[in-house]
Amino acid sequence: MKLITAVIKPHKLEDVRAAVETFGVTGMTVTEASGYGRQKGHTEVYRGAEYDIALIPKVRLEMVIEDDECDDIVGVIVKSAQTGRIGDGKVWVTPVESVVRVRTGDRDADAV
Amino acid sequence: MKLITAVIKPHKLEDVRAAVETFGVTGMTVTEASGYGRQKGHTEVYRGAEYDIALIPKVRLEMVIEDDECDDIVGVIVKSAQTGRIGDGKVWVTPVESVVRVRTGDRDADAV
Amino acid sequence: MKLITAVIKPHKLEDVRAAVETFGVTGMTVTEASGYGRQKGHTEVYRGAEYDIALIPKVRLEMVIEDDECDDIVGVIVKSAQTGRIGDGKVWVTPVESVVRVRTGDRDADAV
Amino acid sequence: MNSGDTAWVLTSAALVLLMTPGLALFYGGMVRSKTVLNMMMMSFGAIGVVGVLWVLYGYSMAFGDDVGGGLVGSPTELFGLTALMGTDGLEGGFVSKELVFTIPSMAFVAFQAVFAIITVALISGAIADRARFGTWMVFTAIWATVVYFPVAHWVFAFDGAESEVGGWIANRLLTIDFAGGTAVHINAGAAGLALALVLGKRVGWKRDPMRPHNLPLVMIGAGLLWFGWFGFNAGSALAANGQAAEVFVNTLVATCAAMLGWLVTERVRDGHATSLGGASGVVAGLVAITPACSAVSPSGAIVIGAVAGVLCALAVGLKYRFGYDDSLDVVGVHLVGGIVGTVGVGFVGTAIASAGVDGLLYGGGVDQLWRQAVGAGAVLAYSFVLTFVIGYALQRTIGFRVDEDDEASGLDSVVHGETAYDLHQTFGGVRTPGAAIATDRATAPAGADKKESVEA
Amino acid sequence: MNSGDTAWVLTSAALVLLMTPGLALFYGGMVRSKTVLNMMMMSFGAIGVVGVLWVLYGYSMAFGDDVGGGLVGSPTELFGLTALMGTDGLEGGFVSKELVFTIPSMAFVAFQAVFAIITVALISGAIADRARFGTWMVFTAIWATVVYFPVAHWVFAFDGAESEVGGWIANRLLTIDFAGGTAVHINAGAAGLALALVLGKRVGWKRDPMRPHNLPLVMIGAGLLWFGWFGFNAGSALAANGQAAEVFVNTLVATCAAMLGWLVTERVRDGHATSLGGASGVVAGLVAITPACSAVSPSGAIVIGAVAGVLCALAVGLKYRFGYDDSLDVVGVHLVGGIVGTVGVGFVGTAIASAGVDGLLYGGGVDQLWRQAVGAGAVLAYSFVLTFVIGYALQRTIGFRVDEDDEASGLDSVVHGETAYDLHQTFGGVRTPGAAIATDRATAPAGADKKESVEA
Amino acid sequence: MNSGDTAWVLTSAALVLLMTPGLALFYGGMVRSKTVLNMMMMSFGAIGVVGVLWVLYGYSMAFGDDVGGGLVGSPTELFGLTALMGTDGLEGGFVSKELVFTIPSMAFVAFQAVFAIITVALISGAIADRARFGTWMVFTAIWATVVYFPVAHWVFAFDGAESEVGGWIANRLLTIDFAGGTAVHINAGAAGLALALVLGKRVGWKRDPMRPHNLPLVMIGAGLLWFGWFGFNAGSALAANGQAAEVFVNTLVATCAAMLGWLVTERVRDGHATSLGGASGVVAGLVAITPACSAVSPSGAIVIGAVAGVLCALAVGLKYRFGYDDSLDVVGVHLVGGIVGTVGVGFVGTAIASAGVDGLLYGGGVDQLWRQAVGAGAVLAYSFVLTFVIGYALQRTIGFRVDEDDEASGLDSVVHGETAYDLHQTFGGVRTPGAAIATDRATAPAGADKKESVEA
């Protein structure tokens, strides 16, 4: 099993979800995140004092999937999350040794 | 070392924590998350316009633990987080190459 | 590639970021987290009823970086996040099989 | 008709109306974020129901001539209020034909309407997080009719004001209750206790942390309540005169003293003076000075306030000892505070105050003290028993308490189909998985049918 | 000069001033968290612009003697209001030399100023999330001058009050509009519709969920609006008399009925009675009773309220059917509610009310009904056409709508350079990457230059 | 006694009382989320302490006959206010025996009480996030006694109003300060500066971002302040007359102009017109028109407002240049705004205004100008010096500033044992690790003992 972690622009969440669903990914876990990178933040001014807001809102997705689907799904995520502008995010893959569905105790392929 | 990541129902957090503590797990990191999966969300209505709220509140736990305790602890988490109803969540295990305690610089088994 | 995950005290975020930047780490993903461990929380009182607030605010950083930089960067993080007091946090390293930059499709070393 | 008096009573009526939304905020901030809307809607719903009933027959039951041997005013006498309409027209300066003392009857109607409303709304604090909204709406109608309107008649209907023969507590027992320590606060407090017993404890009570989800909201509520309460108390003079001014000062200073009393109690006992304590002290002080505000000197007001602040701060712990889940302390604040103020008049009342008689500590003996105690006790007992019966009957018939799953999910989403906050910097207002919007009501199925599971 | 009347009108003016910040909260809570500040600033900005214009020439245009064949009052007659100053001095009790009926002209100036302000602010609800703030400020100035001041003259300038010859709707057509169903609500509603059409739909409308980000904020707003509205309606009596008291009761009870009407409609149709529905019902009821409050009995007020609650609850869905993005339902609530109330007087008006005539259902025939309909229609048409022209001209010249990227980012950060909430337990107020603070304005470049990309 | 005047002053007193909770919100929204409760409690605490002192001896010190060569009124003369009680009873319409002009003394007591309260509360903005709450409470008592009561005597005690011999600024120097530009705003502003210097800068000042955590809360506060300020200014006429009406209009329009002035300044300098700027402009305008509102024409009010808006927008940057951490700009807004208004009267005052004399620009020469400048300077100097001494003494004895760890953790949890918000959709109200609840106070150890470390 693999764990795909994707950090993307928030408004791309639904596009990505819809895209991976066609590959049979029916579950994922989503967290709010902030990103720091090439994309620059913006400036806010409060009573004349300027603040640079460098952290940019992102969404972080985690999907545990089967090994053989991995490359395809990464490709699908990249494609559906792409706007071509700086800050589109990253996708990375890490190995998973086992996964369990809490409700049933099912393991690995049966668990996702 | 292993990293156990568990996505569970929020109200099970304390049960899980208490359960793993008896296995000597004294630390963990908790994040708020939202889940998408078999469990369906609910509908909200604002001035007659309906919204399906599909993302369901979950809690995401991370514990770095020693290799030999791994199976037991996963078992304990699954047991203590189970309600038997759809949406109980997932637990997955990934390999950890090293871990450091920031305060002391202790490494690996000493660090957790 | 490796993924460094660091759970640190919130007010150390900027120190860590500045420190790793000198090692060429130009991007990272940040999430709000709560920690449970040796560090004890505090007590709140509402109309005479006491609550122990055990979860302590932390910041969780993720950086995907190249293998050979890993040890140095972990060292730098530990150093810059250290206050020497309980609750300084943990840093752990997990293997990454591949990473993609969404904007360009660049892979691995080019992607971060 | 006196235009200055009328101006003050109209202003006061508006001030008291604001108290109920203020209460909604005060209560709403104290519950968990998953039930704040339900908490607020119990107050807003009470406004809707009681406001309409008041105009139809409530005012008549409270201020009409005695029927039923003094139990209540005649509900038909002023039904629909048409009898109170009529002015002298443009040339006559629109002076009202029907007066209560120096003000138009209609101004008195409005002023008393908002008293009825807030009394009912106060009760909701005792049953936070677990009541069916529909049943609550039915309860407000029945309770107002069977409990509040009669009690208001006893306490507020002075002989010769609106009708010839008024209530027994005001005119025969001669309990001093200037602005409603008995009719409003003891009444609501006793009813809250009864309902808390009927509905039972919240799931997880004493185990799960049910701390306030938004204390600034509580503070906004407390501020608006305090502001509005000047209308409640000083407006009860029904005139802009020296009495109203004395009452105003007493209301201000008793509240200050109560806040300090509560904060000091907390600091000594818990080690922290809290903002929730400050806000609670404000309300406790306001409650306690309500019956007493025209019968004490400013120093007496300080005493009543300080005592109420300390005692209520202690009393909110009673529920843990006796095991009733009076969620937002309607008993600890309104019942106890109401008793402190009502009985306190028997101790620190003074004849130099505009409507006072000398209490025990001012050499007046126990005469007034027993009048105060009997008045308080009568309202307490009546309200507790009747409310228990009404609540029990509703629970047994249409059901008053939601089921456990819905309670765990939170009433906002289950009952009202809403979420209070959507502050996500990231998800907020972006499409999220499955967030299809059905807006054409003709084709969409009803929302209730779609609900599958919200028990996460 | 009558001091009681003056006290009441000054109080009412303060109450109505509060309505605009209340509206800012009501509207602000309904948008997404990324535009709440912009939404609020549209209201606050309207206060600033219209307040200044009112003093300069607005009051004069509304209440000066007819010029232009009755279109408007003379803008120069009372320019700067200096002509209305002057009192009898300390010995004379500072009695005002210039009166409107029994109150100082200046009190009337203040009271009417806040009417002008809120009418303009109301419009902003129709164009949430997408208007350039600078253009909005220009729009408020033009719209107040070209639309509001003339319409206020027609409806509110009674012959002989401030000036000799007043407006045609008030004095010739004899439409009954006690507190501004036409001049305020139909006017703002029609203008909102026109602007919504000119600016077009928000990006993602009907696709992305644009649910309210903070419903307790909406409830605070609704509470303050209700409170302030007593000044709006009962203050329009311009005296503390029997009429004001009748109006007060009608305003209270109609609102209660409307809230219940809206909630029942929702419960039946959607399966949930919502808090947003309760708050919306409150506003719908207040809107509808505004023109009618001095012309109906309390029972008539219940009818008008209930009808408005139900109809407005249905009308807010029209935008989805007809495809205009009236974001916060200025049309569904203010235009529809205003029509219900204005035309409703033709049905349930009654001569026993202080300023009423018998409507159709009270045997009065259709005479008043057509007067009401014509008054409503005239204001609606005038406002819609003029607003459309003004909006279109602004869009074509300086631009009214922000570009798509800015709209997606949210106007708060792009236009105002601010974020509404910083509630992060962890990041809040700790240094975050790159959070350098430039405070010496002399050396720092202007903020606007630094903005690079906020389109995430 | 005039009932209309009394109604207006009672209403005004309630309005001004509301200003302090309004200020709590205004200030509370501007700090970081970890200190919002502490910020609000500094205001609420001030209400408690000053309210009680006022009744005991404060009113007497401010409005009793001169003692100490005119420094202050006699503290014993009206101790406890019992001397002001007494009415003509029911038959006499409860007319007060003691009057100030046409209103009951007690109404004046209430009205002036809330002035004392808000002045003290204003100071807290200068020392956000770092003051010990207990010491703050002690400070409020000392400062009110030693600084405010005397200054109020100088400025507000007119000969023959409450007592025979009043204060020197009001009666001898003849500075025009209608509603407290000197006694309230310059006074609080100078005190804020002194305390900011005594306590020193916050940890991380100029380095960490300390942006407002909740701007809608700031806007609610600004709205309530504006609303209440009509009582502050127009209520200072102590009557519902032509003067009150003029003052009302001036207060409205100056604020509008100030808001526009601040927004334009920001737009030009920073590229963004902000909501915080709008709210700040509102307050700056209200401050500046406070002393001037009865002495200028509406056009003059526009000038004073606009100048204050621009100057205060610039002045809030001074702290960065001179290096004092006046956290929420008590100096930049209240001191500067107070000076603009007080000295401004010397320029744009006009004799046609009810209490005005011609200023420099109206051909009145410099006579009034120096009176204004001397009055302003005297209060500024007295307040600054005394406050510095009081603050320094407290810091050296019981300690005024919290330690660094507590400051980093945030005062809410450390000092008050509370967290302002618990909005977590997930954790909120579910059991979290170790969340044991101790509710039986008899057995539980005090909370303070349990605190181990909150310095994360």
Ligand SMILES: Nc1ncnc2c1ncn2[C@@H]1O[C@H](COP(=O)(O)OP(=O)(O)O)[C@@H](O)[C@H]1O
């Ligand atoms: N080395 C990294 N490790 C983890 N996350 C990263 C890393 N670099 C960037 N990110 C995440 O990816 C996001 C986009 O990166 P950025 O450099 O701004 O743009 P791009 O990926 O288009 O070059 C960042 O906001 C951050 O959340």
Ligand SMILES: Nc1ncnc2c1ncn2[C@@H]1O[C@H](COP(=O)(O)OP(=O)(O)O)[C@@H](O)[C@H]1O
């Ligand atoms: N493939 C996956 N990868 C990561 N998290 C998942 C995955 N599938 C489900 N989840 C998480 O597990 C939660 C429960 O899954 P769900 O399918 O609703 O129920 P169950 O696990 O009981 O079948 C989801 O809300 C989501 O957070």
Ligand SMILES: Nc1ncnc2c1ncn2[C@@H]1O[C@H](COP(=O)(O)OP(=O)(O)O)[C@@H](O)[C@H]1O
């Ligand atoms: N086994 C673990 N796995 C993951 N995170 C942990 C683990 N133990 C501790 N942590 C995280 O590290 C933080 C600090 O740990 P703690 O035991 O309090 O102090 P220290 O690391 O200084 O001994 C915790 O708040 C938690 O977020």
